[in-house]
Amino acid sequence: MGRPMQVARHWRHFREKYALIGGKCENGHVFFPKRPVCPVCGSRNVEEYQFSGKGKVISWTIVRNPPSGFEYYKPYPLALVELEEGPVVLAQLTDVDPEEIHEGMEVEMVTRKIREFGEDGIILYAYKFRPPIK
Amino acid sequence: MEKPVIIGVGMVPVGEHWRVSLRDMAVEALLNAMDDAGIDNVDSLYVGNMASGSFIEQENLGALIADWAGLGNIPAVKVEAACGSGGAAVQEGAKAVMAGLEDVVAVVGVEKMTDAWPSDGTRYLAYAADAEYELFHGASFVALNALIMRLYMKTYGYTEEDLAYFAVNAHANGAKNPYAMFKRPITVDTVLKSPYVADPLKLFDAAPMCDGAAAVIITSKEKAKELGVPKDKMVELAGFWRAIDTINLANREDFLTLKAAKVAAEKAYKMAGVTAKDIDFFEVHDAFTVMAALSLEALGAAERGKGALLAKEGQIAIDGDYPIQTMGGLKSRGHPVGATGVYQTVEAVLQLRGEAPEGIQVPDAEVGLTQNIGGTGSNITVNILRRV
Numbered sequence: 001m002g003r004p005m006q007v008a009r010h011w012r013h014f015r016e017k018y019a020l021i022g023g024k025c026e027n028g029h030v031f032f033p034k035r036p037v038c039p040v041c042g043s044r045n046v047e048e049y050q051f052s053g054k055g056k057v058i059s060w061t062i063v064r065n066p067p068s069g070f071e072y073y074k075p076y077p078l079a080l081v082e083l084e085e086g087p088v089v090l091a092q093l094t095d096v097d098p099e100e101i102h103e104g105m106e107v108e109m110v111t112r113k114i115r116e117f118g119e120d121g122i123i124l125y126a127y128k129f130r131p132p133i134k
Numbered sequence: 135m136e137k138p139v140i141i142g143v144g145m146v147p148v149g150e151h152w153r154v155s156l157r158d159m160a161v162e163a164l165l166n167a168m169d170d171a172g173i174d175n176v177d178s179l180y181v182g183n184m185a186s187g188s189f190i191e192q193e194n195l196g197a198l199i200a201d202w203a204g205l206g207n208i209p210a211v212k213v214e215a216a217c218g219s220g221g222a223a224v225q226e227g228a229k230a231v232m233a234g235l236e237d238v239v240a241v242v243g244v245e246k247m248t249d250a251w252p253s254d255g256t257r258y259l260a261y262a263a264d265a266e267y268e269l270f271h272g273a274s275f276v277a278l279n280a281l282i283m284r285l286y287m288k289t290y291g292y293t294e295e296d297l298a299y300f301a302v303n304a305h306a307n308g309a310k311n312p313y314a315m316f317k318r319p320i321t322v323d324t325v326l327k328s329p330y331v332a333d334p335l336k337l338f339d340a341a342p343m344c345d346g347a348a349a350v351i352i353t354s355k356e357k358a359k360e361l362g363v364p365k366d367k368m369v370e371l372a373g374f375w376r377a378i379d380t381i382n383l384a385n386r387e388d389f390l391t392l393k394a395a396k397v398a399a400e401k402a403y404k405m406a407g408v409t410a411k412d413i414d415f416f417e418v419h420d421a422f423t424v425m426a427a428l429s430l431e432a433l434g435a436a437e438r439g440k441g442a443l444l445a446k447e448g449q450i451a452i453d454g455d456y457p458i459q460t461m462g463g464l465k466s467r468g469h470p471v472g473a474t475g476v477y478q479t480v481e482a483v484l485q486l487r488g489e490a491p492e493g494i495q496v497p498d499a500e501v502g503l504t505q506n507i508g509g510t511g512s513n514i515t516v517n518i519l520r521r522v
């Protein structure tokens with residue numbers, strides 16, 4: 001998993017994962033991630049769409065037995081976040097006390113480290129969500 | 135179109151088989167099924183398996199198992215639909231028979247999970263999720279189901295205790311099944327006191343990592359007669375279908391409806407000419423307790439949001455109106471992922487032949503349903519079996 005050739009695989013997704021860029025079809029349906037066919041109406045006329053990054057938690061869990069590669073970070077909170085534009089994304093929550101997580105909690109997107117692959121491996125970054133800084 | 139029949143079943147006990155390899159388990163189950171059917175060759179082999187490449191660095195299971203079972207130069211392939219691979223493989227075998235291209239088909243489901251380090255195993259299971267948008271973020275398969283469980287509890291006002299009854303029922307039945315991994319009953323307390331794996335999901339809400347293999351022999355009624363198989367040994371695959379849903383849970387329109395199961399069940403019921411009311415027992419995919427509840431709802435045994443009530447009220451017990459997990463289900467018999475759908479099929483056949491172990495035989499069972507889920511509900515198989 002930590003092979004250098006994995007760089008291209010992750011590089012392909014940098015835009016969406018660093019900036020939460022999804023898709024919007026010609027009929028105005030927005031979705032994340034961007035895909036070739038609109039999941040709502042089937043239109044193939046899809047362009048990039050920048051989400052605001054604001055949303056709320058609709059379900060969450062604390063990952064205590066993670067998949068290999070994430071042991072260092074355990075336990076960590078993982079949530080389904082409903083974006084204000086409608087679509088739902090799965091992401092880790094950050095900068096939050098697990099005790100404070102609740103349904104309906106407002107969150108905003110931040111770019112954070114997801115994991116690393118040892119000393120000479122790449123470091124993966126992507127969106128996480130945190131309670132908004134007022 | 136003439137429905138195919140199952141004329142032979144075989145399996146190995148589910149467990150942590152550290153001394154036994156994938157090929158040995160698969161061949162043993164397969165030969166048991168062939169012996170049960172009274173045949174010494176088959177026209178083709180379908181292997182249900184999810185992740186042998188990851189767990190034991192072995193793909194091409196069709197060739198491996200057919201070769202080691204001495205089946206000659208027949209067609210043999212692996213069928214993969216994540217944890218739903220076994221049920222899907224049974225359907226592919228049935229389709230070949232129905233098409234008239236293959237007379238006698240063997241289906242073996244096999245998974246060898248305990249050769250992998252547990253956290254690697256957790257990773258391989260998460261390959262059934264969306265690698266880029268779920269596993270990438272550190273989602274384990276358990277975590278994704280925990281997200282569903284929390285939503286289910288919140289939406290319908292259930293507690294962790296309400297869902298624990300599914301595990302209790304599974305263990306009560308599994309305790310009487312010699313092929314089950316956990317042969318001991320548990321209480322609600324056992325579940326509630328087990329540690330959180332991904333809150334609110336606890337260790338005893340989930341099926342174990344394990345090894346196992348099960349096999350069935352499928353043929354046409356005509357061929358079965360020709361082979362001299364007695365009628366009471368034949369079980370008809372009366373209806374079957376499968377369907378997919380979004381692979382990424384976050385993209386699901388409704389987190390609490392197993393749409394794929396609904397679609398598959400509707401078609402399977404229609405093909406079999408039955409409704410949920412006619413089903414004498416359900417082998418549902420209880421990899422997680424909440425999945426048993428959602429499955430009962432999707433299959434029409436319970437109204438939306440009422441699945442957990444069936445467990446609490448004891449209706450899912452052998453003597454209830456909707457017996458489920460008659461031989462322990464995934465929770466107690468064990469869940470060797472790609473083999474599970476075939477174990478369910480074997481168990482349904484034993485029930486319908488009246489050969490289930492003492493104490494867990496559903497009296498006068500005529501029709502049974504097996505439902506096998508791949509992913510977080512993204513790939514679901516429904517099979518309806520009936521006494522001939």
Ligand SMILES: [Zn+2]
Pocket residue numbers: 025026027028029038039040041042043
């Ligand atoms: Zn659209």
